[in-house]
Amino acid sequence: MIRITFILILMLGIMAGCYYESEEQLYSGSGTPCDTASVTYSGTIKPILTNNCFECHNSVDYNLLGGGNNLEEFSTLRSLAEQGTLMKAVTHQPGYSFMPKGREKLDTCSIQKISKWIENGTQNN
Numbered sequence: 142m143i144r145i146t147f148i149l150i151l152m153l154g155i156m157a158g159c160y161y162e163s164e165e166q167l168y169s170g171s172g173t174p175c176d177t178a179s180v181t182y183s184g185t186i187k188p189i190l191t192n193n194c195f196e197c198h199n200s201v202d203y204n205l206l207g208g209g210n211n212l213e214e215f216s217t218l219r220s221l222a223e224q225g226t227l228m229k230a231v232t233h234q235p236g237y238s239f240m241p242k243g244r245e246k247l248d249t250c251s252i253q254k255i256s257k258w259i260e261n262g263t264q265n266n
Protein backbone atom coordinates (compact mmCIF):
# COMPACT_ATOMS: atom_id res chain seq x y z
CA MET A 142 0.00 0.00 0.00
CA ILE A 143 2.77 2.39 0.96
CA ARG A 144 4.59 1.51 -2.25
CA ILE A 145 1.51 2.24 -4.37
CA THR A 146 1.03 5.56 -2.66
CA PHE A 147 4.67 6.37 -3.30
CA ILE A 148 4.35 5.53 -7.01
CA LEU A 149 1.18 7.59 -7.27
CA ILE A 150 2.87 10.59 -5.72
CA LEU A 151 5.82 10.13 -8.05
CA MET A 152 3.52 10.02 -11.09
CA LEU A 153 1.67 13.11 -9.92
CA GLY A 154 5.00 14.86 -9.56
CA ILE A 155 6.00 13.96 -13.11
CA MET A 156 2.64 15.06 -14.48
CA ALA A 157 2.86 18.37 -12.60
CA GLY A 158 6.33 18.82 -14.07
CA CYS A 159 5.02 18.42 -17.61
CA TYR A 160 2.17 20.77 -16.87
CA TYR A 161 4.49 23.54 -15.75
CA GLU A 162 6.76 22.95 -18.71
CA SER A 163 3.97 23.38 -21.23
CA GLU A 164 2.71 26.42 -19.37
CA GLU A 165 6.14 27.98 -19.72
CA GLN A 166 6.18 27.22 -23.42
CA LEU A 167 2.77 28.82 -23.80
CA TYR A 168 3.69 32.07 -22.16
CA SER A 169 7.37 32.63 -22.76
CA GLY A 170 7.99 34.70 -25.83
CA SER A 171 4.82 33.70 -27.64
CA GLY A 172 1.99 36.16 -28.24
CA THR A 173 2.27 39.86 -28.85
CA PRO A 174 4.47 41.65 -26.35
CA CYS A 175 2.76 44.33 -24.28
CA ASP A 176 3.67 47.79 -25.55
CA THR A 177 3.78 50.19 -22.61
CA ALA A 178 6.27 52.55 -24.24
CA SER A 179 3.76 55.07 -25.58
CA VAL A 180 0.99 55.02 -23.02
CA THR A 181 -1.24 58.12 -23.01
CA TYR A 182 -4.54 58.85 -21.32
CA SER A 183 -6.50 59.51 -24.51
CA GLY A 184 -4.90 56.81 -26.64
CA THR A 185 -4.49 53.99 -24.13
CA ILE A 186 -6.18 54.41 -20.77
CA LYS A 187 -9.46 56.00 -21.83
CA PRO A 188 -10.24 53.19 -24.32
CA ILE A 189 -9.58 50.58 -21.60
CA LEU A 190 -11.92 52.43 -19.23
CA THR A 191 -14.52 52.94 -21.95
CA ASN A 192 -14.60 49.22 -22.71
CA ASN A 193 -14.53 47.98 -19.14
CA CYS A 194 -15.46 50.63 -16.61
CA PHE A 195 -17.49 53.61 -17.86
CA GLU A 196 -20.59 51.48 -18.14
CA CYS A 197 -20.88 51.88 -14.35
CA HIS A 198 -18.45 54.71 -13.64
CA ASN A 199 -19.75 57.30 -16.14
CA SER A 200 -20.79 60.85 -15.19
CA VAL A 201 -24.49 60.03 -15.28
CA ASP A 202 -24.74 56.66 -13.57
CA TYR A 203 -21.77 56.65 -11.19
CA ASN A 204 -23.84 57.18 -8.06
CA LEU A 205 -26.28 54.46 -8.95
CA LEU A 206 -23.89 51.92 -10.52
CA GLY A 207 -20.33 52.94 -9.68
CA GLY A 208 -20.41 53.37 -5.91
CA GLY A 209 -20.10 57.17 -6.29
CA ASN A 210 -16.84 56.95 -8.27
CA ASN A 211 -17.07 59.01 -11.45
CA LEU A 212 -14.05 57.78 -13.41
CA GLU A 213 -15.02 59.89 -16.43
CA GLU A 214 -14.12 62.89 -14.28
CA PHE A 215 -10.34 63.09 -14.76
CA SER A 216 -9.60 64.58 -11.34
CA THR A 217 -11.47 61.73 -9.60
CA LEU A 218 -9.65 59.15 -11.68
CA ARG A 219 -6.32 60.80 -10.93
CA SER A 220 -6.89 60.88 -7.19
CA LEU A 221 -7.96 57.21 -7.12
CA ALA A 222 -4.84 56.41 -9.12
CA GLU A 223 -2.56 58.43 -6.84
CA GLN A 224 -4.06 56.89 -3.68
CA GLY A 225 -3.23 53.47 -5.11
CA THR A 226 -6.89 52.43 -5.04
CA LEU A 227 -7.17 52.10 -8.81
CA MET A 228 -4.28 49.62 -9.12
CA LYS A 229 -5.42 47.68 -6.06
CA ALA A 230 -8.94 47.39 -7.46
CA VAL A 231 -7.83 46.15 -10.90
CA THR A 232 -5.22 43.75 -9.49
CA HIS A 233 -7.79 42.37 -7.01
CA GLN A 234 -5.97 43.12 -3.77
CA PRO A 235 -7.73 41.92 -0.62
CA GLY A 236 -9.62 44.70 1.16
CA TYR A 237 -10.49 46.48 -2.11
CA SER A 238 -13.43 46.06 -4.43
CA PHE A 239 -12.41 43.83 -7.32
CA MET A 240 -12.79 45.70 -10.61
CA PRO A 241 -14.34 45.44 -13.09
CA LYS A 242 -17.05 44.45 -10.62
CA GLY A 243 -18.49 41.00 -11.13
CA ARG A 244 -16.37 40.36 -14.22
CA GLU A 245 -13.06 38.78 -15.20
CA LYS A 246 -9.92 40.63 -14.25
CA LEU A 247 -8.57 42.89 -17.01
CA ASP A 248 -5.95 41.27 -19.24
CA THR A 249 -2.37 41.56 -18.00
CA CYS A 250 -1.36 44.00 -20.72
CA SER A 251 -4.16 46.45 -19.86
CA ILE A 252 -3.15 46.28 -16.20
CA GLN A 253 0.49 46.92 -17.15
CA LYS A 254 -0.56 49.94 -19.20
CA ILE A 255 -2.56 51.41 -16.31
CA SER A 256 0.41 50.83 -14.03
CA LYS A 257 2.74 52.56 -16.49
CA TRP A 258 0.38 55.52 -16.84
CA ILE A 259 0.39 55.95 -13.05
CA GLU A 260 4.16 55.54 -12.91
CA ASN A 261 4.46 58.28 -15.55
CA GLY A 262 2.51 60.66 -13.32
CA THR A 263 -1.19 60.15 -14.31
CA GLN A 264 -0.94 62.67 -17.13
CA ASN A 265 -4.00 63.95 -18.95
CA ASN A 266 -2.38 63.54 -22.34
Ligand code: HEC
Pocket residue numbers: 190193194195196197198206207208209210221226227230231236237238239240241242243247
Ligand atom coordinates in the same frame (compact mmCIF):
# COMPACT_ATOMS: atom_id res chain seq x y z
C1 HEC B 1 -20.79 46.58 -13.12
C2 HEC B 1 -20.43 47.88 -12.63
C3 HEC B 1 -18.97 48.22 -12.48
C4 HEC B 1 -17.97 48.07 -13.43
C5 HEC B 1 -18.08 47.51 -14.85
C6 HEC B 1 -16.78 48.60 -12.83
N1 HEC B 1 -17.04 49.04 -11.56
FE1 HEC B 1 -15.70 49.91 -10.28
N2 HEC B 1 -17.12 50.00 -8.83
C7 HEC B 1 -18.44 49.59 -8.98
C8 HEC B 1 -19.12 49.74 -7.70
C9 HEC B 1 -20.59 49.41 -7.43
C10 HEC B 1 -18.17 50.26 -6.79
C11 HEC B 1 -18.37 50.58 -5.30
C12 HEC B 1 -17.71 49.54 -4.45
C13 HEC B 1 -18.39 48.20 -4.53
O1 HEC B 1 -19.64 48.14 -4.52
O2 HEC B 1 -17.70 47.18 -4.66
C14 HEC B 1 -16.94 50.42 -7.53
C15 HEC B 1 -15.77 50.91 -6.99
C16 HEC B 1 -14.61 51.16 -7.71
C17 HEC B 1 -13.43 51.76 -7.17
C18 HEC B 1 -13.22 52.17 -5.73
C19 HEC B 1 -12.72 50.91 -5.02
C20 HEC B 1 -12.54 51.05 -3.55
O3 HEC B 1 -12.14 50.03 -2.94
O4 HEC B 1 -12.78 52.14 -2.99
C21 HEC B 1 -12.53 51.83 -8.18
C22 HEC B 1 -11.11 52.40 -8.13
C23 HEC B 1 -13.15 51.26 -9.35
N3 HEC B 1 -14.43 50.86 -9.03
C24 HEC B 1 -12.53 51.14 -10.57
C25 HEC B 1 -13.08 50.45 -11.64
C26 HEC B 1 -12.35 50.21 -12.86
C27 HEC B 1 -10.93 50.70 -13.14
C28 HEC B 1 -13.18 49.51 -13.66
C29 HEC B 1 -12.89 48.95 -15.02
C30 HEC B 1 -11.68 48.19 -15.15
C31 HEC B 1 -14.44 49.31 -12.95
N4 HEC B 1 -14.32 49.91 -11.72
C32 HEC B 1 -15.54 48.67 -13.45
C33 HEC B 1 -19.03 49.11 -10.14
C34 HEC B 1 -18.36 48.81 -11.30
